[in-house]
Amino acid sequence: MEELAHLAAAAGAEVVDRVFQRRPRISPKSFIGTGKAEELRDLSRESGADLIIFDHNLTPVQQRNLEKTVQARIIDRTQLILDIFAQRARTNEGKLQVELAQLNYLLPRLVGKGLALSRLGAGIGTRGPGEKKLEEDRRRILDRISRLKKEIESIQKRRENQRQSRRESPVPTVSLVGYTNAGKSTLFNRLSAEKTVASPAPFATLDPVLRRVDYPDGLYFYLTDTVGFIRKLPVELVTSFRATLEEISQAQCLCHVIDIAAANMKDQVRAVETILSSIGASNAPLISVFNKIDLLPDKNVLLAKNLAADDQTVYVSAATGEGLPDLMIKIRQTLFRNQRLYRLRIPRDQAAIIDSFERFSLVLGKRANGDYAEIKLLAEPRLMTKYLPYLAEGESLW
Numbered sequence: 288m289e290e291l292a293h294l295a296a297a298a299g300a301e302v303v304d305r306v307f308q309r310r311p312r313i314s315p316k317s318f319i320g321t322g323k324a325e326e327l328r329d330l331s332r333e334s335g336a337d338l339i340i341f342d343h344n345l346t347p348v349q350q351r352n353l354e355k356t357v358q359a360r361i362i363d364r365t366q367l368i369l370d371i372f373a374q375r376a377r378t379n380e381g382k383l384q385v386e387l388a389q390l391n392y393l394l395p396r397l398v399g400k401g402l403a404l405s406r407l408g409a410g411i412g413t414r415g416p417g418e419k420k421l422e423e424d425r426r427r428i429l430d431r432i433s434r435l436k437k438e439i440e441s442i443q444k445r446r447e448n449q450r451q452s453r454r455e456s457p458v459p460t461v462s463l464v465g466y467t468n469a470g471k472s473t474l475f476n477r478l479s480a481e482k483t484v485a486s487p488a489p490f491a492t493l494d495p496v497l498r499r500v501d502y503p504d505g506l507y508f509y510l511t512d513t514v515g516f517i518r519k520l521p522v523e524l525v526t527s528f529r530a531t532l533e534e535i536s537q538a539q540c541l542c543h544v545i546d547i548a549a550a551n552m553k554d555q556v557r558a559v560e561t562i563l564s565s566i567g568a569s570n571a572p573l574i575s576v577f578n579k580i581d582l583l584p585d586k587n588v589l590l591a592k593n594l595a596a597d598d599q600t601v602y603v604s605a606a607t608g609e610g611l612p613d614l615m616i617k618i619r620q621t622l623f624r625n626q627r628l629y630r631l632r633i634p635r636d637q638a639a640i641i642d643s644f645e646r647f648s649l650v651l652g653k654r655a656n657g658d659y660a661e662i663k664l665l666a667e668p669r670l671m672t673k674y675l676p677y678l679a680e681g682e683s684l685w
Contacts, residue, residue, distance in 0.1 A: 290518070290551075291342045291364065298371050303334045317356065318349045324356040331359045340367055344519075347396045365392060365521040372524065380442050387435040388523040394428055446534075457649045457666075459622045460497075460509045462535045464563065465544035466555035467515030470578040474544055474605035475512040478615070495534045502615070505651040506665065508622055511538065518558040525565065536568040540621045542614070543575050547602070548582040572621050575600045576614060581607050626667050631677040632659045640674075 292302045308323050317324050318341065331339060338360045345353070345363040353361045369389050376382045463471040475481060479498035495514075501507040513535055525532070535541065541563070549555055563569045581604040601617050603610030626649075633641050641660055644650055648666035655661075661679065 288342060291340065291367075294364075294367055294371065295340055298367060298374070300338060300340070303336050304330060306330065314349075315346075316348065317352045318343065318345055319353075321356070324353060328357045328359070331357060338362065340364070344521075350396065364519060365523070368517065368521055368524070380439070383435055383439050383442070384524075387432065387439065388521065390428055390432050390435070391523045392521070394425070394432070457645075457647055458507070458509055459539040460511060460537065461500075461540045461542060461618055461622070462511045462513060462538035463542050463544055464513060464535055464559060464568075465515060465576075466546065466549075466559055467517050469515065469544045469546040469549075469555070470605045471515065471544045472512055474542075474576070474578065474603070475510060477605050477608060477611060479510050502619065505663070506619065506623065506649070508618070511535075516559045516562045518554065520558075520562060525562070532562075532566045532568075535563070536566055536571070538568075538571060540618060541568065541571050541573045542618070543573055544605075545575060545577050546579055547577040548579045573599065574614070574617050574621060577602045578605055580604050580609065623665060626665045627671075628663070628665050629671060629674075630679040631662045631664070631674060632656070632679050633662060633677050634658060635660050640677075 288305050288307070292305065295302050306323075306327060308319050310320065314320060319327070327339060331337070336359065339353070339357060339362075341361070341363045343363060344365050345361070350361050350363070369385065369392060372385045373389065376385045463475055465471050475496065475498075478500050481496075481498050496512045497509055499507055500510045511534060513532070543556075543559060545556055546552060560569070577600070580602050599617065599621070601610060601614045603614055605611075628651075635641075635655070635658055641653075641662065644662060644664055644666075647670050648664040650662065650664045652663040653660060
């Protein structure tokens, strides 16, 4: 409920009260009991609340029956999250994906509402497609959904071409994943010296951002920042943003950024692991990055909690920079553990050989030296067997 209040505030609502009910089973007609619904009506009148937000997903029938009894607007968790995504979408792709998710969610709720469609104006849970055509009937909504899918499919093809180019490139990619507000964007900015938006507001980053990160010795990789996950992420968003989420599954390493100061840290970790599994990214090499250690009253608690015993764990503060050198070492070990550094001397008249290294190795430097070209690169030993005659003595291995 604390998280729901945070989401509501992020969407622009003022939270005046919280209501709980313990029931043996959900009511198919109104989700909560009749007496509780009437209590909710009286409470909303006393507090002046004109919007009720449920932390669970409601069926169209439950939503309509509740609105009749409570006599106030009712939205559920999914509709609230969709509204926040609509506010955060900046690129054309993001807006299309959010609109598709909204229409898929709204479609079953529009049937039989008649003039109630006029409520789809500005306000929490109603931004996006409702502002464009308030009286769209089912057929026209389906037509719009079809057009959106085609536009997104076209974007997906372009994105897949970009991913294919990266797959063919020897430069590895690292993706930051984690619960919303875990500090991914702040960490992204620290590692890449970038100035992307880093906000405590949920879902501040919707579109993936990719930047190059360099080591002092010339080694480098690409780092991506992605949308934050959340408990019970709406299936409509997972479906619409699948092309974006697939960026994660293509990474050679995942950094799971965890808010170590969060009261429900373990629940957040489980939510992220569930989503990673659903998009086929659970088998990628993963580094657990426990962030915000600067907020802990006693850092020795890290040892007492024994949060993880493997060597793929690191504790950092993206805000202060503490622990980031350790993280860079972990990433380096994960990405390049099977590769070696070579220095080669290739005759300059063998240009084909020189050009071929770009396809399977990470070329760190080139320079002309008389009739030869000296090349410094990182590659797997099995790929370098036929180039052993060109090794520069004393400088071949790292």
